[in-house]
Amino acid sequence: MGTSKSFRNRGYKSLIKENSIRPFLKALSALALLIILGDAASADAEKDCESPDPERRILGCSILIDSGPSAPDDLARAYFKRGSAYLRKGQLDPAILDFSAAIRMNSDLSEAYGNRGNAYYLYGQLDRAIGDYSEAIRLTPGSSGAYYNRANAYMVSGEYDLALADFTQAIRLHPLYIDAYYNRNILYTLRGDHENGIADLQKALEIDPSQERASQALMSVVAYLNNLGAALYQQGQYDKAISQFSKAILLKPDLAGTYYNRGSAYSKKKNLDQAIADYSQAIHLDPTHGYAYMNRGSALSKKEDVDPALADFDRAVRLLPGNADAYFNRALAFKKKGDYQHAIDDYSTAILLAPRLSPAYIGRGQVLQLTGQRDAARRDFKKAIELGPANEPTRRHLGRFIEHP
Numbered sequence: 001m002g003t004s005k006s007f008r009n010r011g012y013k014s015l016i017k018e019n020s021i022r023p024f025l026k027a028l029s030a031l032a033l034l035i036i037l038g039d040a041a042s043a044d045a046e047k048d049c050e051s052p053d054p055e056r057r058i059l060g061c062s063i064l065i066d067s068g069p070s071a072p073d074d075l076a077r078a079y080f081k082r083g084s085a086y087l088r089k090g091q092l093d094p095a096i097l098d099f100s101a102a103i104r105m106n107s108d109l110s111e112a113y114g115n116r117g118n119a120y121y122l123y124g125q126l127d128r129a130i131g132d133y134s135e136a137i138r139l140t141p142g143s144s145g146a147y148y149n150r151a152n153a154y155m156v157s158g159e160y161d162l163a164l165a166d167f168t169q170a171i172r173l174h175p176l177y178i179d180a181y182y183n184r185n186i187l188y189t190l191r192g193d194h195e196n197g198i199a200d201l202q203k204a205l206e207i208d209p210s211q212e213r214a215s216q217a218l219m220s221v222v223a224y225l226n227n228l229g230a231a232l233y234q235q236g237q238y239d240k241a242i243s244q245f246s247k248a249i250l251l252k253p254d255l256a257g258t259y260y261n262r263g264s265a266y267s268k269k270k271n272l273d274q275a276i277a278d279y280s281q282a283i284h285l286d287p288t289h290g291y292a293y294m295n296r297g298s299a300l301s302k303k304e305d306v307d308p309a310l311a312d313f314d315r316a317v318r319l320l321p322g323n324a325d326a327y328f329n330r331a332l333a334f335k336k337k338g339d340y341q342h343a344i345d346d347y348s349t350a351i352l353l354a355p356r357l358s359p360a361y362i363g364r365g366q367v368l369q370l371t372g373q374r375d376a377a378r379r380d381f382k383k384a385i386e387l388g389p390a391n392e393p394t395r396r397h398l399g400r401f402i403e404h405p
Contacts, residue, residue, distance in 0.1 A: 044060075045060045045061075045063040045064050045067070046060070046064065047060065048060020048061075048063070049061040049063075049064055049078060049081050049082070050081070054085040054086075054088045054089045055085075057081060057082065057084075057085040058082055058085045058086065061078045061079075061081050061082035061085070062082065064078040065078050065079065065082070072105045072106060073105070073106050075105055076101075076102040076103075076105035076106035076109055076112070077102070077106075077109075079098045079099070079101040079102040079105070079112075080098070080099065080102040080109060080111060080112045080115070082098050083095045083096075083097075083098030083099040083101075083102065083112070083115060083116075084115055086098060087115055087118060087119055090122075092119045092122055092123055095115070095116075095119045096116055096119045096120070099112045099113075099115055099116035099119065100116065103116070108139055110135070110136045110139035110140040110143065110146070111136070113132045113133070113135040113136040113139065114132065114133065114136040114143070114145065114146050114149065116132050117129040117130070117131075117132030117133040117136065117149060117150075117153075118149065120132060121149070121152070121153055124227075124228070124231060126153050126156060126157045129149075129150075129153045130150055130153045130154065130157070133146050133147075133149050133150035133153065134150065137150065142173060143173075144169075144170040144171075144173035144174035144177055144180070145170075147166045147167075147169045147170040147173065148166070148167065148170040148177065148179065148180050148183075150166050151163045151164075151165075151166035151167040151170060151180070151183065151184075151187075152183060154166060155183070155186070155187050155190070155221075156221075156224055156225075156228060160187060160190065160191055163187055164184070164187060164191075167180050167183060167184035167187060168184070171184070176207055178204050178207045178208050178213070179217065181200045181201070181203050181204035181207070182200070182201070182204050182213070182214060182217035182218075183217060183221070184200050185197045185198075185200035185201045185204065185217075186217065186218060186221050186251060188200060189250065189251060190247055190250065190251070201214060218251060218252065219252070221251060222248045222251050222252045222255065222258070225244045225245070225247050225248040225251075226244070226245065226248050226257075226258060226261060228244045229241040229242075229243075229244035229245045229248070229261060229262075229265070230261070232244060233261075233264070233265055233268075236268075238265045238266075238268045238269045239269070241261075241262075241265045242262055242265045242266065242269075245258055245261050245262035245265065246262065249262065254285060255285070256281075256282040256283075256285035256286035256289055256292070257282070259278045259279070259281040259282040259285070259292075260278070260279065260282040260289065260291065260292050260295070262278050263275045263276075263277075263278030263279040263282065263292070263295060263296075263299075264295060266278060267295065267298075267299055272299045272302055272303055275295070275296075275299045276296055276299045276300065276303075279292045279293075279295050279296035279299065280296065283296070288319060289319075290315070290316045290318075290319030290320040290323070290326070291316070291320070293312045293313070293315045293316040293319065294312070294313065294316040294320070294323075294325065294326055294329055296312050297309040297310070297311075297312030297313040297316060297329060297330075297333065298329055300312060301329075301332065301333045301336060304336075306333055306336050306337045307337075309333045310330065310333050310334070310337070313326065313329055313330035313333055314330070316329070316330075317330060322353060323353070324349075324350040324351075324353035324354035324357055324360070325350070327346040327347075327349040327350040327353065328346070328347065328350040328357065328359065328360050328363070330346050331343045331344075331345075331346035331347045331350065331360070331363055331364075332363065334346060335363065335366070335367055340367050340370060340371050343363070343364075343367045344364055344367050344368065344371075347360050347361075347363050347364035347367070348364065351364070356387055358384045358387040358388060359384075361380045361381070361383045361384040361387065362380070362381070362384045364380050365377040365378075365379075365380030365381045365384065368380060
């Protein structure tokens with residue numbers, strides 16, 4: 001069957017197509033990983049190496065690093081500061097290299113472990129992140145930020161007891177640590193401990209009455225859970241992906257994209273009833289969600305509920321008039337119903353919109369063959385082979401028809 005695309009909903013992106021996936025959100029700003037930038041210095045390159053502007057800092061620190069022999073501790077600080085600038089820019093690979101260089105030169109530089117942990121965290125390498133946060137804590141046991149960062153990593157890993165202990169220690173060390181209250185509230189919610197969660201949220205709002213801050217913290221974790229579910233989906237670990245999407249729904253039950261994502265994972269498991277339920281909820285929350293209509297239609301068609309499937313495909317075509325997959329999927333349903341002329345029309349529109357969509361040529365060729373238009377079918381099958389059908393058995397089957405119509 002055809003693929004369905006991601007959609008936009010109130011600024012957040014859906015994750016999953018039928019056969020592919022893309023991240024829900026790249027940014028995780030509200031998790032507020034504590035990035036430490038170092039102390040002030042003097043002289044031109046040293047001043048630039050302290051600059052809050054990442055580009056200027058990278059240039060200044062690079063001059064210091066390349067200028068020749070320096071005391072190991074000074075060179076370690078330069079690598080650390082440059083790595084912090086790379087981290088701010090989201091350039092994780094050079095950031096990790098610089099933090100690692102700083103650690104080699106000064107193995108007691110706890111900030112370098114902490115920020116390298118942040119880079120690993122953003123990469124999704126949670127075990128490495130936890131290891132670096134733990135080393136930062138060993139070197140600086142009074143660092144509330146290190147406990148807070150490790151708590152976030154534990155929470156996303158599903159190690160809720162360890163996360164709770166670290167959030168609590170961060171708050172013990174820094175009683176006004178508002179992000180720790182916000183995220184511990186989220187942790188309590190994930191554990192089903194709503195009473196303590198509400199208490200933490202109330203405390204956070206006492207410190208900062210801005211409701212926006214709480215919403216940002218919540219959406220950050222929802223985004224991360226969706227990203228984690230996306231990665232698991234790509235790996236074919238659909239049960240684990242569903243678990244992450246379900247956690248996101250628990251935290252934010254009014255976000256259509258998460259239901260759509262979970263529905264796509266259920267569809268991959270061939271749990272069509274649950275997939276249909278999730279697509280339906282996505283549509284309820286966002287009636288303009290054309291891809292949810294398309295995927296629900298596909299699931300209904302697989303259950304042989306062809307008329308409801310066609311109704312969904314009709315809506316998908318209206319909402320996504322330039323989408324070849326919407327017409328392709330509706331053509332499949334028309335073919336299944338025996339409405340061959342409408343099937344041919346939709347395959348033809350799909351081909352017009354996506355001239356290299358090989359399955360559309362195969363589908364139209366099959367309908368043309370069924371209606372006795374064998375020469376036209378042969379032309380479609382030849383084109384499909386030229387474009388490259390999905391698998392070798394299909395290629396052999398089409399080849400045999402072309403040679404012996």
